[in-house]
Amino acid sequence: MLIRIATAECFTHGKIATEIHAFSRGYPLSFNWRLVNSRYQLSLIAGLFIPTLSGVNTVLGCAPLNPVANLHDIKVYDQDQDLIMAEIMAKSVKRITGADIGIGTTAGIGxxxxxxxxxxxxxxxxxxxxxxxxxxxxxxxxxxxxxGIIKTLEMLEKILEQEFSPGI
Known part of the structure; x- marks a missing residue:
């Protein structure tokens, strides 16, 4: 079974997407994957770096939350807003790409x-x-x-093992 993954990243600068792609091609970079690559057919279908409000709006097609601060269109949220916005980004990138898994990351204060x-x-x-x-x-x-990169990849491994294991 092919598992398609898409990311919409801010503070992780597309490094999660890069690591997933490298693992899927058989040459993991810096993350110590526990998964056996041959058991999981992963495909990174999109790896987006979206630090700006306009990027969230135009690329992901969703309205961003109002930030605590705006640094030349870069969104800066507090901890609670970051969690909400990460979910919006993950669901949006999953929806627009048709991926099986969507990952969103954003960090401002916290x-x-x-x-x-x-x-x-x-x-x-x-x-x-x-x-x-x-x-x-x-x-x-x-x-x-x-x-954030390490925690995301560790959580992705858990989700793959629990929800996408071959034979399930």
Missing amino acids: KGGIAISYHDKCVKFSSECDANLLFDSYPVIQKRQQS
Whole structure:
């Protein structure tokens, strides 16, 4: 069974999509996948980097939440808004691409929001690192990004094993 995945990423800069694609082609990059690649036929059908309000509106075709701050069209949300917006992005990218799984990420102030939409379900969670896009240094922002990428890929593995295992 081919499992099609699409991402709409902000704070993870398309790195989740890149890692999924590399794994699906047999050359994982930096994530230590536990899955056996031959058991899962994954296909990354879209990997979108969408940090802006206009991108959410025009590319994903949905109205973004009103942000706490707007940095030259870059959306900055608080923690609660990030979780809501990540879900909107995950569901939208899944819908517009016809993917089996949609992933959305966004982070402004807090640990960020990550959502994985599949079947009629959506799982939301955050990175392990707190950061503020408005004031924190690059190393702090990068630490949050890396945490978000790892947590997303770990959750994706769990969802694949529980909901998409061959033979289910």
